[in-house]
Amino acid sequence: MDKNSKKWRLQLLGSSPWLLGAACILLLLVIAFFAVSNYTREKQLIKTAIEQKGLTLVRFINSAVRDSVRSKLMDPAYEKWEIHMQTALELAAEQPGVDSIVLADKNGNIVVAAGEKNSARTTVDPEELELIRLVSATQEPRWRTQIIQQSETGEKKALLASAYAIPGFPGGTKNIGHRGMGAGRFRFSQHFSAFQEDFEKLNTLAPVYLVQLDLSQFTAPLNRQLIQIILELAAIALVGLGGTLSFFTLRGLKGSEKKLDKMRTFNEIVVSSLPVGLIATDENGLIQVCNGAAANIIQLDPHKCIGKKSQECLPTALYQLLGQKNDGGNERQEIFLDPDSEKGRKTLDVTVVTVSATSAIPAGEVMLLRDLTLVKQLEAELQRSERLAVIGKMAAGVAHELRNPLSSIKGLALLLKGKLEKESSDTMAVNTLVSEVERLNRSIGELLDYAKPGNLLREPCAIDGVIEKTLSLIEPDITSLGIMVEKDFSPDIPLVVVDQDKISQVLLNIFLNSLQAMEDNSMERLLKIYIRGAGNTVLVRITDNGSGISEEHLKRIFDPYFTTKSGGTGLGLALSLKIVEEHGGKLLISSVPGIQTEVQILLPSS
Known part of the structure; x- marks a missing residue:
């Protein structure tokens, strides 16, 4: 079973990674073909939905105007046709997804308008005018749709243009009131001639509806599908790329293992050759690395301490530094050897660094040791030498400036003592003066002995x-x-x-x-x-x-x-x-x- 598994892995490593790449590319093309087809179909469905909604609004406006005109046939006050149309447009513009509705003549002059966009303008935009001319120039179909982009906001909108149909009164504008519903009473209306004049004028203008709709309500499903297509294509591409990289990784595994062995050997040589002592422990506090410099500094056998607890091998002053959170800081520790040792006291510079596997789990610690004994001794000797130099200069000055006056003082004191009575208080004062002068001379002598170079008789x-x-x-x-x-x-x-x-x-x-x-x-x-x-x-x-x-x-x-x-x-x-x-x-x-x-x-x- 193991031989078969190994043989299968070798065959897998020997196969070409381009086979997987070709399969992924073929699958990518198939998915792309179906995605483009679905996207095209969705766009056609969106266009149909826009036309249906726009034409529905147009039919609603026509019906509302016709009903409004008929309901006002016999009223004493005459209302112009534009009033009925304005009311119908405002009702239609209130529908969700409707931005504006305009009724403009064939020259682009706005006759009636409703909606936010049309509050102040009197003529249509160039794009809208072009659409009006297309509708006016054709018989069937009497509508056109177009996607436009607003210059103010940059948003895309759906625009439907549809020819206006004169309300269906029997006999047309010339025979208004002769037939159909309400024809009898309209014939006897006092406003008959005014109505007839308005509709004849309207017929001359050849007006066209311009219905502007919010495109986002139609394109949201299309955008979702587009995102889905992109994600599917990206997933297939990543699968193909991952498979190809996996093959290359597997084929390079053997070479990586060789490089890793060489690197491990090199690291061991570097660690053992470091002039700085290095001791590394794992998360359990067991010593894993101890180089020769560390062994020489703290005088231990590096082979015997591997795998043991730090407190079993290291001096107390050292292992107490392990296990503390020091964030890579430095802590200097003095270690005293056996008093019988020739080397005496040692001064070490100790740095403990915590190596973290994660932010909360430590993987171990690394202790770096540097012997500063010689440096400290040299510093102390330098300081003593500097002090000796200063004292030497001062001693020479003191010897020159004080000894001669002190000798004079002592001589005068002894001369004065010879002229005084032996047991008098003045004699005691002179004796004190002489002893203090002698003590000061001894201090000056000690100072000179300390400052001057020693002449040893070995x-x-x-x-x-x-x-x-x-x-x-x-x-x-x-x-x-x-x-x-x-x-x-x-x-x-x-x-x-x-x-x-x-x-x-x-x-x-x-x-x-x-x-x-x-x-x-x-x-x-x-x-x-x-x-x-x-x-x-x-x-x-x-x-x-x-x-x-x-x-x-x-x-x-x-x-x-x-x-x-x-x-x-x-x-x-x-x-x-x-x-x-x-x-x-x-x-x-x-x-x-x-x-x-x-x-x-x-x-x-x-």
Whole structure:
């Protein structure tokens, strides 16, 4: 059964589509022939209906005039023939579908008229005059019909012209009153001569009726039939066109499938080669696409995550962005790697786009990832460099403008101190002046140290030894505050090539900050020091359980002159960061307010 079906489809694809086209054209010609015949017949029927209605109106007018004249035979007042005719025309013009009725002589002069069109005119239009002449020139038939177009509105009207028949009084106009109904009393009417004169004059004019009818009442069925014919022809044409296109579509199906396979392969190559990470999920939240860039950015195996839920594979900060209506907007998210990692913190630019099958049904989501870590680092370094340049210029000016006057002030203060009594209040004031001058000199020195390029005396050394030496400097403070120091040093720590004095200064700043943060801690005070070697890097992690740093302050801790201490200069951490970076390392700080603060120092090993 399957083989027969396949064979039939192959034969169908091999047949010529022109056969169907020829059959459709033949059917179209047959329908067109019958349509034209029906249309012609309908037009003839409309013409007959127009003539019948117009002639019926003419007979009605003639009958009404004749009856009106006979009813007024013996009245004392004489009414002219035009009065009887005007009344009859107005009655006829009131009929539905009648626009106007005119009785005009053979020269086109209007004798009597009724209807909207004939309220002011005295002569007929050229088209109407031509029709009057045709009727007057022929014996049979004594009427003519014509379709005219009004110049004012552009509407088409039906116009019937019919010769006027003198009322059938016995003996004609010369023998009025000799025979027939009412002839006896008409002969004795005092108006006999007036009637006879009117009808003789009327006979001389050879008047013609012009009946104008509304054509829409006759053409409405014809228009409907015409529309029906057009629709039938259009349907046959569309069937033929659709059949032909179907054949061409079927014959091109195989080629389309090949092109689709090539396009699918090309798309897969493009997606896998993109420098931007791409993750696509379907409507059920299952991952369908994960390219190599995304796998490298978030460190996962792309083959293992296909077909799984996003929350099973992606970091929490990423999969929480999926399933939200973002209308293609961008949302930036920072992702923190394992603190032990060499790469530290990563900053990603994340764009989630909802792909909709319809306006209400989502077909899935596409997440684009771009690693901005290096860009952010370069921006931060550029900002620090700009600040350093500004501070350097300012430091040079400060050193030149302030140090010499400060030296003079200090010298004069010491000279004054020698002339005062040792225990006097003036001596105490001079001592205060000298100490403040010295403090200002130290601040200027720190500023110059921060601004000027570092001259490092690098030499291989053990970082744990530098830490032990620095801890010995603050041993009294550690003991007085009751702080427990917990050391976790790896036995195989590689040597680092650093300037020991500079690195000791960095460690001293960090240790002092930790001690000050734990002063208000009423619980057990703990300082942890952790050292590990990782590849070409040595990691030093220092953790305290002090008051911590708020998120707002954490963003600015490396800014020069930013401090939350009443007596601080705000240059300690800024100078420490500068020293570590001059060694080619990194200084990272994270904190949970009220719980702990963690400082990571990454230094290159020898």
